[in-house]
Amino acid sequence: MKYFLFTFVFLVSIWALLSYSNIINSLLLPHPHQVFLYIYQGFFTTQIFYKPLLQTITSTLLSFLVGSFLGVLLGIIGGYYKKLYRVLELPLDFFRSLPSLLLIPLSVLFFGIGPLASFSVISFSVFVYVFINSAYGIKYNKASFSEIGKLYKIDKIREFWLILLPSILPNIFAGIKMGFSIAFIVTIGSEMLIGHSGLGGRIIDSYMIFNTKEVFSIIIIVGMFGYFGNKILNVLEKKFIHWKGY
Amino acid sequence: MNSSILKISNLKKDFGKGEIIFNEFDLTLQKKNTAIFGPNGCGKTTLLRIISGLDQSYTGNITFKDSPIKDNVGFGYAFQNPYKFLFPWMTSFENIIFPLKIKSTDREISQRLVTKLLTDFNLDIPLNSYPYQLSTGQCQLLVFLRSIIDSPDLLLLDEPFSNLDYLNRTRILFNLAARKNLPVTIFVSHTIDEAIIFADELIILGDKPAKIIGRVLIPFNRSKRNPELLSSLKFNEVKSSCIKLLKQYII
Numbered sequence: 001m002k003y004f005l006f007t008f009v010f011l012v013s014i015w016a017l018l019s020y021s022n023i024i025n026s027l028l029l030p031h032p033h034q035v036f037l038y039i040y041q042g043f044f045t046t047q048i049f050y051k052p053l054l055q056t057i058t059s060t061l062l063s064f065l066v067g068s069f070l071g072v073l074l075g076i077i078g079g080y081y082k083k084l085y086r087v088l089e090l091p092l093d094f095f096r097s098l099p100s101l102l103l104i105p106l107s108v109l110f111f112g113i114g115p116l117a118s119f120s121v122i123s124f125s126v127f128v129y130v131f132i133n134s135a136y137g138i139k140y141n142k143a144s145f146s147e148i149g150k151l152y153k154i155d156k157i158r159e160f161w162l163i164l165l166p167s168i169l170p171n172i173f174a175g176i177k178m179g180f181s182i183a184f185i186v187t188i189g190s191e192m193l194i195g196h197s198g199l200g201g202r203i204i205d206s207y208m209i210f211n212t213k214e215v216f217s218i219i220i221i222v223g224m225f226g227y228f229g230n231k232i233l234n235v236l237e238k239k240f241i242h243w244k245g246y
Numbered sequence: 247m248n249s250s251i252l253k254i255s256n257l258k259k260d261f262g263k264g265e266i267i268f269n270e271f272d273l274t275l276q277k278k279n280t281a282i283f284g285p286n287g288c289g290k291t292t293l294l295r296i297i298s299g300l301d302q303s304y305t306g307n308i309t310f311k312d313s314p315i316k317d318n319v320g321f322g323y324a325f326q327n328p329y330k331f332l333f334p335w336m337t338s339f340e341n342i343i344f345p346l347k348i349k350s351t352d353r354e355i356s357q358r359l360v361t362k363l364l365t366d367f368n369l370d371i372p373l374n375s376y377p378y379q380l381s382t383g384q385c386q387l388l389v390f391l392r393s394i395i396d397s398p399d400l401l402l403l404d405e406p407f408s409n410l411d412y413l414n415r416t417r418i419l420f421n422l423a424a425r426k427n428l429p430v431t432i433f434v435s436h437t438i439d440e441a442i443i444f445a446d447e448l449i450i451l452g453d454k455p456a457k458i459i460g461r462v463l464i465p466f467n468r469s470k471r472n473p474e475l476l477s478s479l480k481f482n483e484v485k486s487s488c489i490k491l492l493k494q495y496i497i
């Protein structure tokens with residue numbers, strides 16, 4: 001926390017130095033107090049940020065949840081049924097290597113300009129990561145853990161709940177964390193590309209009219225959301241997968 | 247009658263790398279407590295894994311109490327590498343009672359069994375800690391306690407106390423040897439003293455491939471063994487007869 005505060009103050013000081021001394025034109029680099037005021041007003045007086053922020057959050061979380069859920073579910077099934085995994089391996093590796101935003105035009109052709117077009121692309125990209133991680137977890141599961149079960153002639157259902165699932169939780173969570181970052185990136189990206197909704201759309205609009213104060217405000221808001229989203233996931237991971245790295 | 251407790255005949259085993267671990271290996275155990283002693287890599291762990299059914303890629307015949315060793319035998323197994331065989335997401339307590347959980351044993355009964363075991367062996371283990379919070383010796387104790395908590399038919403102990411301090415280890419061994427209703431036990435040991443403290447018979451193995459170099463009957467009444475045994479003349483006689491068998495291999 002001490003370091004955090006220090007770095008924060010340090011960065012804002014550099015910004016202030018560059019901006020108040022006019023080393024960089026304030027049209028390009030607005031003054032810090034202007035930006036902070038703009039953010040404050042954007043939430044409490046003009047309220048221009050509420051709607052786009054809500055849109056971005058909803059879109060990110062919804063596709064994140066749907067993609068993660070399907071990813072875990074099918075990942076586990078895929079880990080169990082090696083054949084299914086082998087069939088899916090090539091297309092999944094292909095899509096993982098593909099920057100997801102590239103799929104947006106195709107998705108718009110299929111689903112029309114609207115929330116469904118971006119939702120399908122975002123949740124699909126989340127799905128790919130979570131699926132691969134979960135399936136890997138089962139595929140390369142530590143043999144010694146299953147052997148304990150085998151020694152006591154454990155049944156399939158108990159084996160899954162007591163041994164297999166906990167042993168792949170670290171993998172699942174690694175996928176979910178990646179999935180969140182992906183969901184966020186692709187959400188903002190697709191907002192910038194289509195629909196002009198959410199904070200991604202808003203930043204394009206403000207940049208068009210050269211409203212740099214708003215551009216900076218949005219960068220800060222979006223950054224904070226991503227930062228705290230990741231922080232929360234890290235805290236959850238520490239709590240629920242306390243044995244990670246063991 | 248010449249009935250055997252455990253009978254292994256014509257065992258063949260290799261790991262597909264050219265090295266043969268067991269070749270036409272026969273072993274018949276007639277005593278309740280057997281200790282197995284042999285050099286690193288001679289196949290002791292492999293043998294226990296084969297007996298327990300964890301390794302099934304072998305040929306040969308194994309019978310337990312004259313019927314094929316199969317699904318109806320309940321095993322306890324204290325693995326040689328405790329860390330690999332404890333669930334890190336379970337507390338000490340959960341790990342110990344795992345075999346009971348599989349049998350849907352009432353939690354209160356499990357609790358009582360654990361408490362009894364800990365008092366029997368005079369042990370103090372933090373039951374609510376996770377394996378990664380314990381010392382190596384404590385982890386090894388967890389694996390050991392788990393192996394006997396559900397009173398198995400056949401208990402396999404693979405160097406179960408190698409990480410314990412001398413006093414703890416000796417105390418537990420005497421305790422275990424004299425324990426009432428101790429299951430049939432195969433105890434792999436790297437020290438002759440421990441084998442003598444615990445077993446009715448000591449089997450000394452050689453390697454490449456595994457073979458029986460010698461068998462020594464231990465002439466002490468198990469229920470009456472106590473630490474005074476260690477300084478007795480008789481103990482040292484048995485020990486030197488074991489060492490005599492090993493002599494040619496020591497040079």
Ligand SMILES: Nc1ncnc2c1ncn2[C@@H]1O[C@H](COP(=O)(O)OP(=O)(O)OP(=O)(O)O)[C@@H](O)[C@H]1O
Nearest residue numbers: 261263267284285286287288289290291292293326
């Ligand atoms: N999974 C495996 N793959 C290949 N070779 C193996 C495997 N496990 C064991 N071996 C080989 O089998 C032989 C016997 O191994 P084992 O673990 O049974 O020895 P051990 O008698 O238990 O030795 P130690 O006293 O060191 O525990 C060794 O030479 C080892 O290299």
Ligand SMILES: [Mg+2]
Nearest residue numbers: 290291292326
């Ligand atoms: Mg071994």
